[in-house]
Amino acid sequence: MPLDRKAEMTCTRRDFLKTAAVSAGVVTVPGCAPSSTPDLSLSDVTWSRAPCRFCGTGCGTLVGVRRGKIAAVTGDPDCSVNEGLLCAKGYHLPGVLYGEDRLTHPMLRRGDRFERIGWDEALDLIAERFGAVLAEHGPNALAMYGSGQWTIPEGYAAQKWFKGGLRSNNIDPNARLCMASAVTGFMTTFGGDEPMGCYDDIEHADAYVLWGNNMAEMHPVLFSRMLARKGKASHVRIVDLTTRRTETSRYADDVLMMKPQGDLAIANGICRWLLVHDAIDSAFINDHCTFRRGKEDIGYGTEDHFSFKDDPQPITLDQYRALVDDYTPQRVQELSGVAPDDLERLARVFADDRKNVISFWCMGMNQHVRGTWINNLVYAVHLLSGQIGRPGATPFSLTGQPSACGTAREVGTLAHALPSDMSVTVPEHRAKAEKIWGLPEGTIDPEPGLHAVEMFRALERGDVKAMWVQVTNPFVTMPNLRRFRDAKLAHRDDSFLVVSDVYPTPTTAIADLVLPSSLWVEKVGAFGNSERRTQVWDQLVPPPGEARPDVWQTVEVARRMGFEALFPESDDLERDLYEEYRTFTLGVGKDVATWDDLSEVAGLRWPVVDGKETRWRYVPGEDPYAQGEGRMDFYKAKKTDNRAVIWFRPWEPAAEEPDDEYPFWLSTGRVLEHWHSGSMTRRIPELHRAVPHTYCEMHPDDARELGAVQNGTVRLTTRRGTIDLPVSIGRRATPMRGIVFVPFFEEEQLINDLTLDAFCPISKEPDYKKCAVRLEVVST
Amino acid sequence: MSALRCALPVTIAVLLAACAPADVQATGRMDTRAYDGAPPTIPHSVEELGRGNCQACHTSGHVEWEGKRAPRTPHPEHVRCTQCHLEPLTDELFRPNTFVGEAWATGQRQHPAAPWLIPHPLTMRENCLACHGEHAIEPVPASTHPERARCTQCHLPVAESAPGPRPGVPTGGSP
Incomplete structure (x- = not known):
């Protein structure tokens, strides 16, 4: 079917180019449209496939071009990522090209x-x-x-x-x-980067655990896939582990509010619970896992020329058990704010081997001074519980950007x-x-x-x-x-x-x-999305100037x-560069498809061997590289004899915590409507008008104590900078008490003047979610 | 543009009374869309983004308020409406944009007795009667025969290049 569609589109485009001057009317009955009918029907729009320009979901779009300009964008019904659905950013892609102040000459x-x-x-x-x-x-x-x-x-x-x-x-x-901690998390655990699962897992899962991940706004189309699954299967649960009550929380069945940095304690607490309650998958661990401990008290990189090298040491299951035993429900509560009952309920989600569980995460775990560690720890939860290697049971690190x-x-x-x-x-x-x-x-x-x-x-x-x-x-x-x-x-x-x-x-x-x-x-371009899907596209319109x-x-x-x-x-520079790059990928389990094959379909998931994509990596029978009779073959983990590593990684504090002088946490992030620094999305009228300015999101009790009111102005001050912002209470989201959240898209209000350049010593990815800030009311 | 809009062929003459200013109606439709086919923006304030709040009015299409009817969603299976539908909080722009969305959802047919062709993509609009049922909002034409649920038996997409389900895919829906 995809091949037919492409052939049809190509044919239509060629016909269109040949007969561009002819008033198209209705293709099936050419020339029958009355001469007074305006030439506005869809028939002179040519539709071509291209992946969306924005987030890492990688939705397929059909781009409607009319007379050399984009006239419309719709979801590609043949792309399994989104099956025709987009989000507000995707639908408003046409405007992204036509801001009046496009740069047109050097x-x-x-x-x-x-x-x-x-x-x-x-x-x-x-x-x-x-x-x-x-x-x-x-x-x-x-x-x-x-x-x-x-x-x-x-x-x-x-x-x-x-x-x-x-x-x-x-x-x-x-x-x-945005992704360095995901990379180091994958490399240290599995010896190879990127997820083993794919979006098809969503339809096979019974529970989704979201680790600091506001998917409703940041990966909206995947979130709607989860909601569609819930709509068809009423037992399916969303567990939202979060520092803010967000759009995602509104649709979650269980919302666990946690303190910043508390995820390290929670993950360890789940691992301990699984061990104490004998809810580990011993056969899987014996066959496919090994245990390691690395350096601790590893610093924050705030000083210039900082360097760090980890020193992994093998440990036994019993040594691991002893180390993780510190994370009692009481200690987890002290460190994370999550109560013992709530922790147990969460642990039981993973422990039920009749159910399939997906963990999803993105910036909450990656932009983290212990980003590599928390990635390692969530893998440990899945490896210990055996929630891995079955359709619907997988840890799933989402990416932020389209490629x-x-x-x-x-x-x-x-x-x-x-x-x-x-x-x-x-x-x-x-x-x-x-x-x-x-x-x-x-x-x-x-x-x-x-x-x-x-x-x-x-x-x-x-x-x-x-x-x-x-x-x-x-x-x-x-x-x-x-x-x-x-x-x-x-x-x-x-x-x-x-x-x-x-x-x-x-x-x-x-x-x-x-x-x-x-x-x-x-x-001409090519992107690779969060589920290992490579997509290519043709040039469809000329650039300006x-x-x-x-x-x-x-x-x-x-x-x-x-x-x-x-x-x-080269007459075909992009394609030739891609094909040369492709030679690096062949034979090492990262084989991307040929440009020609990709230009026929809405992407293929690597490794692509003999033209066939792989949905579930490391699974014999699904992944052509996976050998043996076992449930999985971690063939990229050569350093550890094809075994995935269960790391012991402790809780350690954030680089900067609230104190008497700076009593609040400052966390930053995106909103659905705006892409990163807003240079594209703010020029799209519908997106700008929906969220014209950034704001300081507060808990209503914090606002009341401080005397701050809705739309009033507060001054935020950290050790690095100061900024005045309008107050937002109870609108899109509500952070926990003691936390304020500020979107970073507005170039006139640079919240990053205030953020801290502390980073994960292993991944070198900065933590945009945690620094200490003081608030003063400027006007009410 | 008004000349173009005046030429809007309409299915049901009754719906567009001769004196009705077609351009006003069309403008109203395009006022809330970046282009024909883009998700319409929300022309009222969204006090609370609560789960299910939108559906309270937009599931049935029977709710009227201050003389306006809440349109019935053609895709009730999608429950998180603000994924696509945005509420404008200002008329202002960050920077001017030269993109002009076109209103191309104009009907065409081969001869006066032929069934109208479908001038828009069908993706997420598979349930024709959600928009073309008895509560159709001008200038969207209402079906004169909603009891014949399988619309694409006679009404075909205007162009083979139009994306969306192919003819033959059931696109009717219960009245």
Whole structure:
């Protein structure tokens, strides 16, 4: 059926192009429409498939194009992710291309003004400035800051240019800020990145446990799939473990309010309960698991040049049992606020082996100073209870961005990574990359480069002297932003900042050179979503003015710097880069489908072997790589003899906790209507009008004690900055007492001036959910 | 645009009385949509986003309030309405946007006695009578024969390129 649909669409598009000038009328009865009938019917709209531009769900859309412009977007009924349904952001995608202030030509800073220049001049200038820095200061003075919204070819080209050409590992994506803890969680537990399950698990589950995860707003289409499952099977339960009563909580059957950082104690408490009540799956553990303990008291990374290396030590089940025994229901209550009865009810959800349980999580567990640990701990809950490897029973780490998986993780555009789970620190991995890239042995630097937070610290210090930012807006989104904004980069001679984007942002405002980029279906692209699904799309409309794809920009500069051999001339650049990248994935269990196969369907889930996708990884019979008779084969976990690791990881406090001077927790995040820093969604009238401004969300009792009122103004002050915001009480969500929540989308109200740049020492992902803040009423 | 809107072919002449200003009606419809086919925004305040609150009025399509009828949802299986339907809190814009949504849901048929073609995608609008039943809100035409539940027996999508269920997929629904 998908093949038929594609053929039909292709045919229609070709016919349309051939006869564009002909008034289409009705295709089945050409020419029968009365001449006075306006040419507004759907018949002259051509529909083509493309994945949504926004979150990591990866919904399939059909993009209706009429006379060179997008006229409509609807859900792709043939895409199993969403079966025709989208969310408000997806339906309003047409407007995202047509903000009046699209960047349409390269612009160079001259003092406080920007001057229009040509592409040749712009590209030559980057090559010259990057070349000069490279010659004078070496490859570590260069940096590239990319994105989980990079397409796969964009990320791959940047990766190859930096690590293979410039010999600099200083390339990191904004996915460091959202998915790095998920990556380290997967790698340390299973030896391979990304989920073993898929969205089909939703229809097989009896319970969903949401770990600090407001899915109703952040992954709305998956949430509606859960609600649809509940609608058909009344026994299905949603358990919402949360610090805020959210839109998700309204549909949950059980809402467990927990203190920030309490998840570490709760997960350990569940593990202890399973052991004490003999509710562990001993056969599964014997066959497929092993136990480890790592370093403890590992710090928070708030100091420059912080470094950390874990030291895993094998332990026995009995040693593990003794360690986890500290997490009695009483201690869990002290640390998390969750009462013993509630903890037991939650543990019993996992313990019932007649039921299938999915844990879902995203930023709550990843943007966490112990992000790797809490990922490890939730895997421990699933491994101990055996809630894994059956349809509907799986731990499921969701991604935030449309290609955080496909580009940042699979292509490996992180500072330590190479494609397909490889690392620059491993000689054989470097050798494989050098071979595929046609480079001499020893070309790739064995030292990991700068991760995102340290990259911006280095830029501020002056250690990084030339940086290129693509597809992201760090001068809204970096934590402890004040430090970087105070660097006054626009007026410094010792740094050269290039920013490629589609609209003016606070990041383009401080750039030395601004490049106009093509957006979404203005270019050919490929994304990879949260369930290992790779999707490709064609260019459907022309970009505005002189805007060009980011991949073209990167490759043009690389060629000008003498790396023509890395990027040979091509008539089909994106496809050729993708196919080259694909060679990294083959034979290692990460096999992505061919571009040609993907262009026929609404995506395929890797590993794709002999053209067949894999729904359940590590399961013999489902995954062609999984061997043996057992329930699972963790074949990526080579270091631990194909066994998944059950880690003991303790509770440790957050980097900064409320005290007398700063008595509240500050947590930040998104809303359904806005994407990240809002540079796209705020330009869409319907989305902006629904949430025009950010706000400070408070518990009504905290507001009453403080004297704050609805729509009044409060001043938020942390050790790093201060901001005045309108008060929101009892609207979209209500945080626990002692917590305030602020969405970060509004560039005029930079909440990240206040956030703390503490990060997980293993993943280097910052914790945007926890720092200490003081509130004062400004007006009522 | 008004010239275009005046040319709106309508199914049921009774529904659009000759004196009714078609452009006003059409404008009303497009006022709440980014383009024809986009989820309409909510033209009233949402006091409380409680579970089931929207359904109280929008399930039956029988509720009238201050002279307006609450439209019946064509997809009652989707229960979290604010996933797609937004309430505007301001008329202002962050930055101007040049996208102009088109009203293309205009009926066409081969000859005056032929059944009207379906001018819009059917995805999430499989239940025709939710919108085209007895409580149809102008300018959406109401069916003269709602008892014949299987609409796509005679009414076909206007173009083979229109996305959504193919002809032959049951798209009727109980009246």
